[in-house]
Amino acid sequence: MRFASIGSGSKGNATLVSVADTLLLVDCGFSVRETERRLARLGVSAGDIDAILVTHEHSDHSAGVARLSRRHRIPVYLTHGTLGSGRLEDCFETRCIHSEAAFRVGVIDVQPVAVPHDAREPCQYRFSHAGRSLGVLTDLGSITPHVVRHYRGCDGLVLEFNHDLELLQAGSYPPSLKRRVAGDWGHLNNRQAAALLGEIGHAALRYLVVAHISENNNCRDRAAAALAEVYGELDERVVWADQQGGFGWLEL
Ligand SMILES: [Zn+2]
Numbered sequence: 001m002r003f004a005s006i007g008s009g010s011k012g013n014a015t016l017v018s019v020a021d022t023l024l025l026v027d028c029g030f031s032v033r034e035t036e037r038r039l040a041r042l043g044v045s046a047g048d049i050d051a052i053l054v055t056h057e058h059s060d061h062s063a064g065v066a067r068l069s070r071r072h073r074i075p076v077y078l079t080h081g082t083l084g085s086g087r088l089e090d091c092f093e094t095r096c097i098h099s100e101a102a103f104r105v106g107v108i109d110v111q112p113v114a115v116p117h118d119a120r121e122p123c124q125y126r127f128s129h130a131g132r133s134l135g136v137l138t139d140l141g142s143i144t145p146h147v148v149r150h151y152r153g154c155d156g157l158v159l160e161f162n163h164d165l166e167l168l169q170a171g172s173y174p175p176s177l178k179r180r181v182a183g184d185w186g187h188l189n190n191r192q193a194a195a196l197l198g199e200i201g202h203a204a205l206r207y208l209v210v211a212h213i214s215e216n217n218n219c220r221d222r223a224a225a226a227l228a229e230v231y232g233e234l235d236e237r238v239v240w241a242d243q244q245g246g247f248g249w250l251e252l
């Protein structure tokens with residue numbers, strides 16, 4: 001199993017998961033042209049994508065989905081609630097999933113996981129094939145037992161370290177937006193993400209990708225400090241995703 005990203009953060013997200021001939025794209029928050037340009041950096045063409053799996057309707061995850069799916073005739077998997085948001089109705093083809101029910105695309109088993117986030121019916125995903133598994137977990141405001149249970153024992157994990165609480169509070173966002181981001185239905189701060197990692201365990205992780213980092217309310221030093229408290233000294237298994245570059249292919 002291989003995975004990569006063409007960009008991660010509040011201005012756009014899209015993650016690739018690949019096993020043998022099956023290639024999945026999780027979210028697409030970029031224009032078609034930008035997506036195609038970024039995919040080329042990873043040696044992939046959009047025509048190779050078998051399915052787009054959407055986590056929720058926020059534009060940093062959905063902005064490019066419908067157009068990309070039409071242009072390349074790619075089916076889109078999403079929850080009823082996400083479809084009901086009205087932002088993804090003109091896809092090439094939509095396939096509604098239940099946020100509790102596992103399904104399969106090509107050779108990849110997919111487990112959706114419902115998360116607390118201020119969207120219609122958000123879910124995140126865990127991917128498995130031949131005893132290897134990858135968790136993708138961004139855009140959640142708090143840690144639930146359900147999330148902990150579903151992300152235990154992953155070999156790879158893409159985890160949101162959205163903001164540093166002090167930087168957010170001291171920053172320029174209006175009070176209502178600060179409350180939203182920091183709230184139980186917003187985004188994980190560095191300490192919450194580190195605590196989650198402590199709960200699900202990191203000893204077996206081959207890669208931990210620090211993702212969806214706010215450019216306004218976070219910095220690597222603060223995320224690294226919070227992570228180190230749980231993880232110990234950071235090593236080559238820790239990979240940093242960013243808005244421009246995402247991260248390159250990693251193999252599990
Ligand atoms: Zn997001």
Ligand SMILES: [Zn+2]
Pocket residue numbers: 056058117119139
């Ligand atoms: Zn979101």
